[in-house]
Amino acid sequence: MISSAELKKRYLDFFQKRGHKIIPSASLIPENDPSVLFTTAGMHPLVPYLLGEPHPHGQRLCNVQRCIRTVDIDEVGDAWHLSFFEMLGNWSLGGYFKEEAIALSFEFLTKELKIPTERFSVTCFEGDRDAPRDEETARIWAELGVAKNRIHFLPKADNWWGPAGETGPCGPDTEMFYHVKDIQEKSTEEFLKLSSTGPFVEIWNDVMMQYNKTADGKFEELKQKNVDTGMGVERMVAVLNGADNAYACDTLAAILDRVISISAPATAKTNRNARIVTDHIRAAVMVLGENKGVVPSNVDQGYVLRRFIRRAIRHARIIGIRGEFCNELAKVVIDVMGDSYPELRKNRARIFEELEKEEEKFSVALENGTKLLERELQLLEGSHQKILSAKSAFDLFQSFGFPLEITAEMCKEKGFSVDKEGFDSLMKAHQDLSRKGAEQKFKGGLADHSEETTKLHTATHLLNEALRQVVDPSIHQMGSNITKERLRFDFNYDKKLTDDQIKRIEDWVNDAIKAEADVSFAMMSIEEAKKQGAQGVFEAKYEKVVKVYTVSKGDRVYSREVCGGPHVKNTRELHHFKITKQEAVAAGVRRIKAVVE
Ligand code: SER
Numbered sequence: 139m140i141s142s143a144e145l146k147k148r149y150l151d152f153f154q155k156r157g158h159k160i161i162p163s164a165s166l167i168p169e170n171d172p173s174v175l176f177t178t179a180g181m182h183p184l185v186p187y188l189l190g191e192p193h194p195h196g197q198r199l200c201n202v203q204r205c206i207r208t209v210d211i212d213e214v215g216d217a218w219h220l221s222f223f224e225m226l227g228n229w230s231l232g233g234y235f236k237e238e239a240i241a242l243s244f245e246f247l248t249k250e251l252k253i254p255t256e257r258f259s260v261t262c263f264e265g266d267r268d269a270p271r272d273e274e275t276a277r278i279w280a281e282l283g284v285a286k287n288r289i290h291f292l293p294k295a296d297n298w299w300g301p302a303g304e305t306g307p308c309g310p311d312t313e314m315f316y317h318v319k320d321i322q323e324k325s326t327e328e329f330l331k332l333s334s335t336g337p338f339v340e341i342w343n344d345v346m347m348q349y350n351k352t353a354d355g356k357f358e359e360l361k362q363k364n365v366d367t368g369m370g371v372e373r374m375v376a377v378l379n380g381a382d383n384a385y386a387c388d389t390l391a392a393i394l395d396r397v398i399s400i401s402a403p404a405t406a407k408t409n410r411n412a413r414i415v416t417d418h419i420r421a422a423v424m425v426l427g428e429n430k431g432v433v434p435s436n437v438d439q440g441y442v443l444r445r446f447i448r449r450a451i452r453h454a455r456i457i458g459i460r461g462e463f464c465n466e467l468a469k470v471v472i473d474v475m476g477d478s479y480p481e482l483r484k485n486r487a488r489i490f491e492e493l494e495k496e497e498e499k500f501s502v503a504l505e506n507g508t509k510l511l512e513r514e515l516q517l518l519e520g521s522h523q524k525i526l527s528a529k530s531a532f533d534l535f536q537s538f539g540f541p542l543e544i545t546a547e548m549c550k551e552k553g554f555s556v557d558k559e560g561f562d563s564l565m566k567a568h569q570d571l572s573r574k575g576a577e578q579k580f581k582g583g584l585a586d587h588s589e590e591t592t593k594l595h596t597a598t599h600l601l602n603e604a605l606r607q608v609v610d611p612s613i614h615q616m617g618s619n620i621t622k623e624r625l626r627f628d629f630n631y632d633k634k635l636t637d638d639q640i641k642r643i644e645d646w647v648n649d650a651i652k653a654e655a656d657v658s659f660a661m662m663s664i665e666e667a668k669k670q671g672a673q674g675v676f677e678a679k680y681e682k683v684v685k686v687y688t689v690s691k692g693d694r695v696y697s698r699e700v701c702g703g704p705h706v707k708n709t710r711e712l713h714h715f716k717i718t719k720q721e722a723v724a725a726g727v728r729r730i731k732a733v734v735e
Contacts, residue, residue, distance in 0.1 A: 140378045141388050142224070142371050143477070146202050149226045149369070152250050156242065158228055159195035163203045163479075167430045167439060170595065172621045173303025173586075175439050176206035176425075180227030181302065181345070181366040186702045187231050188307040188347055188364050189587065193702075194661045194685040197233035202226055202371070204479065206421060208442055211543070214417050215410035217336050217383035221446070222421035224371040224389075224478075232362035239344050239365040240278045243314065247342070251378060255283050257317045259329060259338060263298060263310030264291035268357045269349065272297075275312045290326045299345040299366070305353050305586065307360060311345040316377045339377065342369040385413055389474045393420055396470045402458035411453040418450035419464060423471040426489040427482035430617045430628070431724040434496045445541045447496045452504060452544055462501075464493040500539055507538030511545065515552055524553070528560025535565075586622070587704055593712050593734050594625040596657055596705045597647065599689060600715070601627055601732060602673060603697040604646035609639055614673065616727050624718065624733050631728045640717050647715040654710040655691040659703060662686055667700060674700025 150160050164183035166176050177183065180203035187193040203225045213219040230239060247253045260279050265271030276289050291297075300308030315329075319337040323329040332338040347364040349357040372387040379386055385394050385407065394416045398404055405412045425432055425443045434444040447464065454463055468489055476482045482489070514530055526549050534540040542565075546556045598618055605613045610631065617628035635643075661683055667674070672686045687705055689696040696709075706712065712734045719731040 140375060142375050145371060145375050145378070146224070146226065146478075148250060149246070150200060150202070152246055153198075153200035153228045153242075156198075158198040158200040161195060161199050161201045163201060165428055165430060166204055166206055166425055167428055167432060167617065170618050170620050171303065172619050173305070175442060176208075177203065178205055178207050178302055179203065179366075179368055180205075180225050181229070181300070181307070181347075181368070184229060184231075184366075185302065185306050186587075186704065188229075188362070188366070189350065189360070190232075190362050191703050192661075192685075193231055194683040197231045198229070199231070200226075200228040202478070204424060206425070206442075215414045218339050218373060220370075220372060220384055220390075220417050222417070222424050223373075223384075226369040226371060226374075228365075228367050230365040232364060235363050235365060236275055236346055237278055239346070239367065240275065240312065241282065243342055243344055243367065244279075244282045247314065253316065253378075257320070258284070258341075259288040259290065259315045259317070259323065259333075260284055261290045261292050261297050261313045261315070261329075263312075264293050266294055268294070269298075269310055272310050272312070272346075275310075275346070279312070288323070288329075290329050292326070292330075299343060300347065301351050305351050307347045307349070307364065307366075308351050308357070309345055309347040309349050311343050313340050314342040314344075315339060316341045318377060318382045336382065339373055341374055341377065343367060383408070385416065390416055390420070392474045393467060393470050396467055397454075397457075397459070400459050400463055400466065401454075402460075405457045409457060411456045414453040415450045415457075415459070415467070418446040418453075419467045420471050420475070422446040422450065422464075422493065423468045423482065423489055424475065424479070426492050427472075427479065427485045429481050429485065431488075431727050433492050433724055441541075444496065444539075445543065447493065448500050448504075448539065448541060449544060451497060451500055452547075455504065462494065462497055464497045465490050468493055503538040503540075507534050507540050508548070510534070510538070511540075511548055515549070515554055518554065524555060526554055526556045528557040528564055531556050531558075531561045532564040532568075535561075588622060590622040591620050592704050593706055594620045595701075595703075596689070596709065597712055597715055597732065597734050598625050598627055599687065599697045599699050599701070599705070600647045600650050600709070601625070601643065601730065602629075602699065604643045605629060605631075608642045608646055609635065624731050626729060626731050628723055628727055628729050630726055632726045634722075635720055635728070635730075640720070644715060644717055650689065650696040651709045651712045651715060653691045653694070653696070654708055655689050655694075655696050656708055657687060657689050657705045659685055659687045659701075659705075670698055672698040672700050 154160060164177055168174060168177050180201055205225050206222050208221060210219045211221055214221050248255060262275045263272040279289050280286055297311055299311045315333055315338045317338055321337055323332055345366040347366050348360055350360050351357055372384040372390060375387040376384050385391060394412060397412045397415050422443055432439045432443060434440055472482045472486060511534060531542060531545045534545050542561055549556050602615055613629050613631055616630055619626040664684055667684050667686050684700045686698060687701045688698045714735050717730055717732045721729050723729045
């Protein structure tokens with residue numbers, strides 16, 4: 139039996155031996171990227187480098203990245219879909235391209251893991267008006283020994299990856315599928331059927347990142363041709379152990395076993411509800427365990443977190459799990475994931491506290507809301523209607539905290555549907571002004587190297603230092619999120635800033651702007667960066683060399699910070715800095731919003 143830890147080690151060793159530097163997993167909560175709520179792939183934190191910023195570790199990188207994807211949340215509970223998973227990835231930033239990337243994948247699979255060539259099929263991009271048919275990739279696979287009838291060409295919907303948000307690097311990909319059962323497909327149609335129903339599972343994706351999708355939907359050739367690959371740890375461990383589902387992977391199996399042992403009567407390992415509880419509790423614990431302090435709420439990451447927990451509770455009830463159970467499962471999650479993600483142990487108390495609060499809040503509401511919904515459905519039945527009104531669904535949300543998908547799921551189980559569009563409009567109206575903010579929020583992202591965001595990025599560094607200079611030397615960054623319109627900065631502090639402090643912070647930053655300080659970067663060792671007093675996160679295991687941005691004028695250093703960039707060249711480009719809002723985010727975490735004008 140191979141464990142996740144062993145697969146991860148063998149993968150990193152393999153790529154390290156072939157000239158790749160190991161980089162740490164980024165947080166699940168993206169830094170400076172308002173276009174997505176979670177880190178969805180290993181390439182995501184690398185976007186600036188895929189667009190051409192130099193990376194401190196050079197052109198060949200690899201890592202294990204923790205990811206959350208919610209697009210497939212309805213499919214969680216089947217054999218292979220997960221909302222949280224670990225992804226192995228190797229990257230070439232303007233170095234090797236198709237030939238070497240595919241050869242490396244093939245060597246790892248067939249030589250290192252000893253998967254017989256007969257157990258896999260591959261897919262390539264069939265071409266459209268944005269990019270040509272990828273004959274080169276197909277040729278490379280054929281030359282490596284993959285039979286022609288197992289190389290399939292598919293359209294963009296299947297064989298194109300990215301961008302991670304609305305804009306950014308993307309390109310045609312080639313996907314590798316493992317045959318869990320020894321079946322040979324006879325056509326692409328048959329391949330599609332087998333890969334969507336289970337016996338063929340996608341294990342690895344090599345993306346040939348050669349385009350940048352712009353805000354107006356165009357695909358521009360990137361200056362730098364990159365490779366971005368991703369392999370799901372859970373899937374790979376499962377198939378290597380001869381299993382036909384991801385829950386056989388050690389990091390899920392231990393949680394599932396506990397779910398089964400507390401279910402009454404004990405369910406089967408294949409039970410969909412038990413799998414959903416397993417997946418969702420793990421995802422919730424991973425989000426709660428992040429240092430950024432995301433807690434259940436009705437917006438953004440906090441709302442996704444809330445849905446994971448609430449949905450887990452509902453599915454737990456279906457399999458007879460009574461009373462409070464989240465923390466019992468959370469302990470198992472921390473045990474199996476804690477070696478790889480030490481923040482889980484550090485934030486243990488907060489994880490338990492938040493799960494308990496959410497469980498307490500929702501357990502009674504779930505019971506009462508379910509009774510109400512059942513009565514409503516009976517009434518509908520009586521009047522021969524099959525659709526629950528948007529208003530009823532919205533009442534369940536407002537009065538009982540039922541996320542729409544829980545209501546929809548309950549309706550579906552009884553043969554009803556829900557007016558989802560109506561619900562969305564009620565929700566939009568309800569979220570009024572904050573929604574307006576949200577519309578703008580989904581533009582840009584890490585790929586946005588516009589003048590506005592670049593300026594705000596530099597302003598963020600100055601603000602970070604100003605807070606330490608003016609308010610408290612122990613302040614550090616807890617999170618940052620920049621759109622074209624404003625910067626948003628979270629930091630550790632437990633009091634409201636006074637008007638006088640706000641004014642002095644603004645003055646400090648504006649002095650640095652008036653001084654016309656230069657912004658420059660240098661690559662250096664962690665030790666050197668620390669010695670020079672650079673701000674940044676240094677707890678990462680692997681990062682040996684870092685990129686450090688300095689804002690200075692002559693001998694006066696205004697700010698020194700570990701960062702990927704990009705930044706303005708001189709602070710005079712910022713003109714004037716202004717704080718527009720301050721608020722509390724969580725216990726001990728405050729937020730500032732600011733603009734440059
Ligand atoms: N970004 C690609 C994916 O997520 C490859 O890592 O599949």
